Amino acid sequence: MACSSGVASANSILVAIRTAFERASETLRAPAQFAFVFVSGDSLSEKTSEILDLWQDISGGIPFFGGSAESVVGTRIEIEGGCAASIMLVNEMDALPRTYDLECIKTPDGPSVMGLTDQLLSELQGGLMVVACPVSFSVELLASALEYEKSSPRDDVVPILGGYCSSQDWQSPSIMFCGNRILARGAAVLTLPQNWKWQTIISQGCRPIGEPLVITQMDDQAIVSLGGKPAMKQLRELYEKLPTQEQEMVSNSLMVGRAISEYSETFSHGEFLIRAVQGIDPSNQGLIVTDRFQVGQTIRFHVRDAAAATADLQHLLGVFSNSEDSPTGALLFTCNGRGSRMFDVDNHDATTIDSYLPNLPLTGIFAAGEFGPIANQNLVHGFTAILHLLKKEADGDQPV
Numbered sequence: 001m002a003c004s005s006g007v008a009s010a011n012s013i014l015v016a017i018r019t020a021f022e023r024a025s026e027t028l029r030a031p032a033q034f035a036f037v038f039v040s041g042d043s044l045s046e047k048t049s050e051i052l053d054l055w056q057d058i059s060g061g062i063p064f065f066g067g068s069a070e071s072v073v074g075t076r077i078e079i080e081g082g083c084a085a086s087i088m089l090v091n092e093m094d095a096l097p098r099t100y101d102l103e104c105i106k107t108p109d110g111p112s113v114m115g116l117t118d119q120l121l122s123e124l125q126g127g128l129m130v131v132a133c134p135v136s137f138s139v140e141l142l143a144s145a146l147e148y149e150k151s152s153p154r155d156d157v158v159p160i161l162g163g164y165c166s167s168q169d170w171q172s173p174s175i176m177f178c179g180n181r182i183l184a185r186g187a188a189v190l191t192l193p194q195n196w197k198w199q200t201i202i203s204q205g206c207r208p209i210g211e212p213l214v215i216t217q218m219d220d221q222a223i224v225s226l227g228g229k230p231a232m233k234q235l236r237e238l239y240e241k242l243p244t245q246e247q248e249m250v251s252n253s254l255m256v257g258r259a260i261s262e263y264s265e266t267f268s269h270g271e272f273l274i275r276a277v278q279g280i281d282p283s284n285q286g287l288i289v290t291d292r293f294q295v296g297q298t299i300r301f302h303v304r305d306a307a308a309a310t311a312d313l314q315h316l317l318g319v320f321s322n323s324e325d326s327p328t329g330a331l332l333f334t335c336n337g338r339g340s341r342m343f344d345v346d347n348h349d350a351t352t353i354d355s356y357l358p359n360l361p362l363t364g365i366f367a368a369g370e371f372g373p374i375a376n377q378n379l380v381h382g383f384t385a386i387l388h389l390l391k392k393e394a395d396g397d398q399p400v
Contacts, residue, residue: 002092002392003329004028005361007074009084013041014054016085020074021058024089024361032089034096035059036331037066037177038365041083044068045173048182065099065190067131067176069365070168071339073332076354078347080339080366081168088329088363092392095193098123099179103186104137111138113145115186121149123191127159127198129331129388132187133174134164134368142187143378160378161198161388163333163367195393199325201316202372205338205383206255206274207308209246210238212267212300215293222286223256223293232285238301246303253304255383256289258297261375269312270374272300274382290382304383306343313349313385317356320389327357327389332364334385339366342383349385 006023010016017039025032044051055064072079072086079086102115124146132139139160146158165174178188192198213234217225226234239250257272264271275291293299334349342348353362370386372379 003088003090003361003390005075005086005088005329005363007072007077007079007084007086007363009079009082011083013039013044013047013083013085014050016041016083017051017054017087018058020085020087024087028089028091030091032059032062032091033093034090035062035064036088036090036363037064038072038086038363039068039084040070040072040079040081040168042168042172044175045184048175052182061180063096063099063179064177065097065129065131065179065188067165067188067365068167068174069367070166070336071366073334073350073362073364073366075360075362076347076350078339078350086363088361090329093193094195097193098191100189101178101181101183101186102137102142102189104141111141113142116145116149120189120191124158126192126194126196127161129190129198130160130162130187130371131176132162132164133176133185134166135174136185137187139164139369139371139378139380157373157376157378159198159200159373160371161200162371163365163386164369166336166366166368197391197393199327199389199391200372201320201387201389202374202381203309203313203316203385204270204274205304205309205335205342205385206257206302207305208257208269208272208300208302209242209250210301212259212298215295215297215299218293218295219281219284219286221292222281222284222288223299224284224286226299230285231287232280235287235301249303249305255302255304256287257300257302258291258293259299260377260379262298267298267300272302273379274302276382304342309338309342310348310352313352314356317353321356325389325391327360327391329361329390330357331388331390332362332385333367333370333388334364335370335383336366336368337383338385353387
């Protein structure tokens, strides 16, 4: 196999990394050339020198890419909380992936992304894999910068893939692995060599309720009016029509989906960018959402639903498994609102993937926001499981 993966938990992050590396190495035919590395645990930013020294010792210093999170994912397993490492090793590469670091800075003209060199911009045809600090980096700003760099407005967007780091206490600094360095801010980004490609599956964890509605009044981040009626009145009318089980879902897990494309004819499942409803603004009785919406946009109420999330992931994996594509490995960025916070079974996303793609080398994290394009738009998702499948092109194939 060109890829192999290993995962381990331990009391020490150094022991976890060493053990995960050894397990990943067991089934690799030849020495690894590159590694995807994800870690979880306390005070990781204080151990970067030790991690780099260990990596040099166990791997010979091969380049690595990845970052830290509250929980990590491996083949058939999700280790939630605690100290753990998940590693996927890659070989059989004629050329190595390239890694770059990006930063968001303030300039007199506004915020800007630093690090978009000419060399990086020349390598974007396969998309950009990004692991970013949610505090110091904006993927939306990166998407705008890449849009500005397009040679023609009609060109397709450069896919931005990956996710934001997360932490177990929401305060610990993130770390990102970038080639032969560990970053404490910004983003680590990766481009694949020309004979490799990503194929992305985006599975949402919510389902729609009610009919699509147009926003007719906003006040900052509060949706005040929908379809010419007060937003709370629209929500109450919908609530009264729902069965008891769905009413409970609305009370506990109400979401709002913003239509990804206003030109859609259906506004059905999968066509909305999901955002949480944080509460009610007492000054205007508007619904406070975790994003900037605009008057004229189409929204639809959603609820978090484990059964619908399972069915959606199974459907998408079933479609892919029946295709002729054979991935060599995969990266999973699943929302930190999934796992045991959403499902009644352990290792839900990892075992579901394995049931359709048996023994596929897998690594990844529980992210604080997942990146993936829909309808030619780069989006930061919530409550999704986004699987990036890594495939080596056969001779004569063209990368996409």
